[in-house]
Amino acid sequence: MYIFSDLKMYGRFTWGLRSYLRHTLTLEEAKAIIQKRMAEREENFLRLVRKGIFGYPKSPYLPLLRLARCEMGDIEKMVRGKGLEGTLRALREAGVYVTFEEFKGREPILRQGESISVKHNDFNNPFLSHYYKAETGGTTQAGTRVEIDLEHLEAETPRLMVSQDAHDLLDIPTAIWFGILPDPTGIIANLTRVPFRNVPQKWFSPITNRDLRPSIKNQLATRYIIFIGRLLGVPISWPESVSLENAIVVARWVADILKTHNKCLIITHVSKALRLCIAAQEEGLDLTGLVLWGGGEPPTFAKVQEMQKTGAHWIPSYYWTEVGLVGQGCAKPADINDLHFFKDRLALIQSSRKVPGSEITVNAFYFTTLLLTAPKLMLNVESDDYGVIEHRSCGCTLESYGFTDHLRHIQSYQKLTGEGVTLVGSEMVYILENVLPARFGGSPIDYQLLEEEDEQGFTRLSLLVSPRIKIKDKMEVINAVLEALKHSSVSAELAGAIWKQAKTFQVKQMEPILTVRGKLMPLHLAKRFPHST
Numbered sequence: 001m002y003i004f005s006d007l008k009m010y011g012r013f014t015w016g017l018r019s020y021l022r023h024t025l026t027l028e029e030a031k032a033i034i035q036k037r038m039a040e041r042e043e044n045f046l047r048l049v050r051k052g053i054f055g056y057p058k059s060p061y062l063p064l065l066r067l068a069r070c071e072m073g074d075i076e077k078m079v080r081g082k083g084l085e086g087t088l089r090a091l092r093e094a095g096v097y098v099t100f101e102e103f104k105g106r107e108p109i110l111r112q113g114e115s116i117s118v119k120h121n122d123f124n125n126p127f128l129s130h131y132y133k134a135e136t137g138g139t140t141q142a143g144t145r146v147e148i149d150l151e152h153l154e155a156e157t158p159r160l161m162v163s164q165d166a167h168d169l170l171d172i173p174t175a176i177w178f179g180i181l182p183d184p185t186g187i188i189a190n191l192t193r194v195p196f197r198n199v200p201q202k203w204f205s206p207i208t209n210r211d212l213r214p215s216i217k218n219q220l221a222t223r224y225i226i227f228i229g230r231l232l233g234v235p236i237s238w239p240e241s242v243s244l245e246n247a248i249v250v251a252r253w254v255a256d257i258l259k260t261h262n263k264c265l266i267i268t269h270v271s272k273a274l275r276l277c278i279a280a281q282e283e284g285l286d287l288t289g290l291v292l293w294g295g296g297e298p299p300t301f302a303k304v305q306e307m308q309k310t311g312a313h314w315i316p317s318y319y320w321t322e323v324g325l326v327g328q329g330c331a332k333p334a335d336i337n338d339l340h341f342f343k344d345r346l347a348l349i350q351s352s353r354k355v356p357g358s359e360i361t362v363n364a365f366y367f368t369t370l371l372l373t374a375p376k377l378m379l380n381v382e383s384d385d386y387g388v389i390e391h392r393s394c395g396c397t398l399e400s401y402g403f404t405d406h407l408r409h410i411q412s413y414q415k416l417t418g419e420g421v422t423l424v425g426s427e428m429v430y431i432l433e434n435v436l437p438a439r440f441g442g443s444p445i446d447y448q449l450l451e452e453e454d455e456q457g458f459t460r461l462s463l464l465v466s467p468r469i470k471i472k473d474k475m476e477v478i479n480a481v482l483e484a485l486k487h488s489s490v491s492a493e494l495a496g497a498i499w500k501q502a503k504t505f506q507v508k509q510m511e512p513i514l515t516v517r518g519k520l521m522p523l524h525l526a527k528r529f530p531h532s533t
C-alpha cells in the first residue's frame, strides 16, 4: 500500500520537478507578481476561505467557524467593512484561531466547551500535488512529515528574488551551509534560487554520517534532485560534509572567493555564521565583502558583533518551514534584527496569550496564508513567536513593494532554538518529566533545562539535576537525552544530532531554579524572559 502511494508521489514529484527546473523568472516578472498579489490580498484571502475551508469538508477550521456562527457571506461582509486584518482580529476574538500545540496536533482544540480532535496533517493543503514527503515515525507523537512542495517553492521565488535584489545580492558567488534530507533546508535553499539562476556554487552540509545516517529514501531523493537538475543544465552542487567544528573550511572558501570578487554570500543559520567568523578570526582571515544571510534563531547582539569583527555584513531572515520566508532584513535597518514582513501572501495579527506553564503574557503572532499554494492552510495560526510589529518608513527598496510593516525583537516563547535547529519545548518536557526520572531516579522536580548564552554568544542548554540524584557519569545523562530525542520526532532527532556536535548540552548537578513566584518550570528560559524568572 505504502509502496504504491510512494510510487505515485515520486511520479508526480518527478514530473513537477522537471518543469520546475526549466522555469525561469526575471526581476521584472518577480516585481509584477508581488505587486499583483499585494493588490489582490483580500480577494486571495476570500478565495482561500471559499475553496480551502468552506469547499473542503474535512477542514479543521469548519467546526471553529460553526461555533462562531460565521458563514462565508459573513466573512465577505467583514472583509469589505473591516479590511483583511480587521476581519482576522474579529475572528480571533470569536475563537477562530489555532494555537501552536493544536496546530502540531499535540492538543485537541477546546472552544466553548467543545473538544475538536486534530492532527497536524489535517492542516495540509489538499490542492497540492507535486510534492516530496517522507513520513518519520516517533514514539511520543504521530509521524512528522518532511515535505518539499514545488508549487509552494515556485510561489516563494519572486519574494526571494526581490529580497536579494534589495541588498544587491543577485549574481554574486553564493554558498549554503545547510543540512541534507530529512532536513529540507538545503534542498529548498537550492531549488528556490533555480528560477532566477542564482543556484549556490557550493553546498556545505553540517550533517555528517557520524551524526545521522539519512534513510535510503532520503539519500536517494537528495541525489535524484541534484542529478535531474544537472541533467537539465541546472548546476546544483553535491553536498560536502563540513561539521560545525570544521567551520574554517567554509571560511577559507569565502576568503578564496574574495580574492577575485568583491562580494560573496553565505546563507546559513545564525550560529553557523558565528562559527564561521570565529574560525576566520583565529586564522587571521579578513572577510570584508562577505554577506551572511540567516535565521533559525534570534541573532543576539553578542552574536552579530562577533560576526562583524571579521568585516562581514549581517542580514537577518525570518523563515518558517511550513510557511516559507516570512520576513527579510531591511536594507536600512533600525537594529540587528529589523525585518520587512512579506504581506503579499501572508497576513499577521497579534493577540496576547499566556506562555504555557507560566504567568508570563506575550503578544503572540497569528498567521494566515493567502495563497492556495501554501503547504499548510492557515487561518489565525500561532507560530509560537512573539515580537513587535511596527509600521515605519525606512526608505529601502523593500518598502516600495508595500512591505511597510517591520518585525522586530522576535522570540519564540516555548521552542528551544540553538544552532539553527528547533525543538518543541513539550518534547523536552516529556523527557525531563518521564524519561530521566525513570532511568536515573527522582521525580520531575529534580530535572530542569536551563537556557543560557556563553561569552561568545552560543546558546548553551544546561540540564540541571538535583544533587539528591546520584549521577556517576554525566555523559550517560546526555546520551539518555539524545537517545530519547532520536525516538521523539524527526526535528528532535536533527536537533539532538546537531547539539551533540556543537556540545550544546551540559549536565550540572544543582537544584532546579524557581521562578520569582516560587514555581518550578521544567524549561527555565531566563534568556528570553529576564524579568520574570
Ligand SMILES: [Zn+2]
Pocket: 329, 330, 331, 332, 333, 340, 394, 395, 396, 397, 398, 399
Ligand atoms: Zn527597509
